[in-house]
Amino acid sequence: MQDYQLDYLSELEAESVHIFREIAAQFEKPALLFSGGKDSITLVHLARKAFAPDRIPFPLVHIDTGHNFPEALEFRDALAKEVGATLIVRKVEDTIRQRKLTEPKGKFASRNWLQTYTLLDTIEEFGFDACIGGARRDEEKARAKERIFSVRDEFGQWNPKLQRPELWNIFNGRIHKGENVRVFPISNWTELDIWNYIRAENIALPSIYFAHEREVVDHEGQWVAVSEFVRLDPGDLVTRKKVRYRTVGDMTCTAAVESTASNLDEVITEIQATRISERGETRIDDKVTEAAMEDRKKNGYF
Amino acid sequence: MNILRFITAGSVDDGKSTLIGRLLYDSKSILTDQLEQLEKQSKNRNDAGIDLALLTDGLRAEREQGITIDVAYRYFSTPKRKFIIADAPGHVQYTRNMITGASNAELIIILIDARQGVVEQTRRHSIIASLLRIPHVVVAINKMDLMDFSQDVFNNIVIDYSAVANQLGLHHVSYFPISALQGDNIVDPSANMPWYEGPPLLQYLEDLPLQTDHNHELPRFQVQFVIRPQTPELHDYRGYAGRIASGIYRQGEEVTVLPSGLKSRIRSIEIGGKPVEEAFAPQSVVIQLEDDLDISRGDILVTGAVLPEVTTESEVLLCWMDEKPLQPGNKYILQHQSRQVRAMVRNLHSRVDVNTLQEVALDGPVSLNEIVKARIKTAAPLAVDRYASLRHNGAAILVDETSNNTVAALLFT
Numbered sequence: 122m123q124d125y126q127l128d129y130l131s132e133l134e135a136e137s138v139h140i141f142r143e144i145a146a147q148f149e150k151p152a153l154l155f156s157g158g159k160d161s162i163t164l165v166h167l168a169r170k171a172f173a174p175d176r177i178p179f180p181l182v183h184i185d186t187g188h189n190f191p192e193a194l195e196f197r198d199a200l201a202k203e204v205g206a207t208l209i210v211r212k213v214e215d216t217i218r219q220r221k222l223t224e225p226k227g228k229f230a231s232r233n234w235l236q237t238y239t240l241l242d243t244i245e246e247f248g249f250d251a252c253i254g255g256a257r258r259d260e261e262k263a264r265a266k267e268r269i270f271s272v273r274d275e276f277g278q279w280n281p282k283l284q285r286p287e288l289w290n291i292f293n294g295r296i297h298k299g300e301n302v303r304v305f306p307i308s309n310w311t312e313l314d315i316w317n318y319i320r321a322e323n324i325a326l327p328s329i330y331f332a333h334e335r336e337v338v339d340h341e342g343q344w345v346a347v348s349e350f351v352r353l354d355p356g357d358l359v360t361r362k363k364v365r366y367r368t369v370g371d372m373t374c375t376a377a378v379e380s381t382a383s384n385l386d387e388v389i390t391e392i393q394a395t396r397i398s399e400r401g402e403t404r405i406d407d408k409v410t411e412a413a414m415e416d417r418k419k420n421g422y423f
Numbered sequence: 424m425n426i427l428r429f430i431t432a433g434s435v436d437d438g439k440s441t442l443i444g445r446l447l448y449d450s451k452s453i454l455t456d457q458l459e460q461l462e463k464q465s466k467n468r469n470d471a472g473i474d475l476a477l478l479t480d481g482l483r484a485e486r487e488q489g490i491t492i493d494v495a496y497r498y499f500s501t502p503k504r505k506f507i508i509a510d511a512p513g514h515v516q517y518t519r520n521m522i523t524g525a526s527n528a529e530l531i532i533i534l535i536d537a538r539q540g541v542v543e544q545t546r547r548h549s550i551i552a553s554l555l556r557i558p559h560v561v562v563a564i565n566k567m568d569l570m571d572f573s574q575d576v577f578n579n580i581v582i583d584y585s586a587v588a589n590q591l592g593l594h595h596v597s598y599f600p601i602s603a604l605q606g607d608n609i610v611d612p613s614a615n616m617p618w619y620e621g622p623p624l625l626q627y628l629e630d631l632p633l634q635t636d637h638n639h640e641l642p643r644f645q646v647q648f649v650i651r652p653q654t655p656e657l658h659d660y661r662g663y664a665g666r667i668a669s670g671i672y673r674q675g676e677e678v679t680v681l682p683s684g685l686k687s688r689i690r691s692i693e694i695g696g697k698p699v700e701e702a703f704a705p706q707s708v709v710i711q712l713e714d715d716l717d718i719s720r721g722d723i724l725v726t727g728a729v730l731p732e733v734t735t736e737s738e739v740l741l742c743w744m745d746e747k748p749l750q751p752g753n754k755y756i757l758q759h760q761s762r763q764v765r766a767m768v769r770n771l772h773s774r775v776d777v778n779t780l781q782e783v784a785l786d787g788p789v790s791l792n793e794i795v796k797a798r799i800k801t802a803a804p805l806a807v808d809r810y811a812s813l814r815h816n817g818a819a820i821l822v823d824e825t826s827n828n829t830v831a832a833l834l835f836t
Contacts, residue, residue, distance in 0.1 A: 129424050129426045132705065139707050146648045174660065286829050287523060293820065293827070313500070395454070397456050398454040
């Protein structure tokens, strides 16, 4: 008998679809920030469902650090083609050259922080008034406090002390000229929700999410892939390991996890058993200070 | 597996953060690296051991000042249910944040310090629970360890709180004697309180039936967005996208469009591009009608005999949320779900004392965190229900069109 109760994944989906439709209705030029990772792939899937049978009514925007996994880039291009969306790619490298920025130095020189410049330039270039991101509140402490519709000033800055109350399912996206809104449709999803949804909906992912052999080097207990972007020092021991990625960011700041999980069932089993958080296990850049994410967000980061 | 959204109300001193920390910790939602970070921060503060409360303070200002400023959302799951906690600050100056957190909650956990019993703050949180019609109330009587796990202490607080609950019309109230710090009656029954025969708190949260919380009697669906692909193969497709606020919609049913009053029939219902015969709250759907009517964002499709009131003047309970006081002559944007109309606050009747629930005469401007009874006039008609009968179709916000801030929450009465 039908008991008119929604399963948790269906309820999360319904909420995200509702948010996507508010974006399309309230803004003139939204864009979906696409990183190539599982969260933004899930966003694209939800956006398709929100506007079916029509196409997604906004472009996918990728802020390319130049340090991406080739598998993720291939996947990005194929997905944009499949969904019939415009793909806009802007490169951090170009921003560094045009704005005469200083390339970060060091062993795992990460352009992650510099993405903010490219992002803000891209927002201005196209006049985007809403940028849709795949951030989740379970990821990190500062994100736990951010609204679903997060208003940014003309410098892209988040002011955590002056957030609009967000009541019931009512979203206030009104902004002044020059401001923009970052919208996070999967705010209420956890990492495990995303994986379970990917399995339930049979969503395709880049191959690096599953176990494969790769040359890696140890960095303070984390395995970082050997690539042209990572400087090898004498004494670095390069080993070949069977790994998978739990998040897909830059090759310089994303660590791999030792794993034999070759399909979604096995990946989910491993994630359920792990005692380390997603960002803690895989992101080198979050550990710098206790408030690293809060600071970056205040400066216009995603 | 379904979702339970709840809010925790209380101040730092009541052990609210410790309780949340405990739920996350005992459900294994706190992972090793987060625990290490916690240990590091606890050491930074010269505290002994791990301070579970530190887990829930997100912003640097909060950690520095040892206070909670804003609502934070926390997540944990058990094999039975996914939980979303709105962790809201409890002091009177944060009533705005508490209402924000309470607006989507199906349950509220009100913390009472066993040493203090029912205090003014307990009353205020209960009043907000009653005004916002949170269906379930959990009274967690905390720090039982400091009162020798005494059954008499517990029973006396239950008697005191029952009087408050009766006065406020809170019907579904459950009581738990706990120690958040030591974990008594959180996940497992407490060996220290063999006299308590009820379930531990987490078990109650897992097993609480929720299907009665969604109204399936009064169908309400507001159009968010009109899907018109205008491609050769979908040339005549015109789908009304939105989220069902309440009730069940079925293919073939007659619908009335409000505020116009036009009628048609449901030709199809789709979810994610796939046709379904029926759909229910809170699903997001696309509805196509038999007739080509003039319907746009903000219009409401209803079925059945009991329709919302179509009106340009409404009595409301208004909670003011802006630093600048309410300006009675000013025009605001009223947003009812997705529908935006210009509005003005026509009459201010009285102020509701959030500590006593008594109505008192207005003596000055309506400022931040104050709740008043008022009459609202809108430039175009709204199709609204009473908040007490239908939460989502009975609520709205006011937006200041010069600052674009959300300045008030409205409950239609």
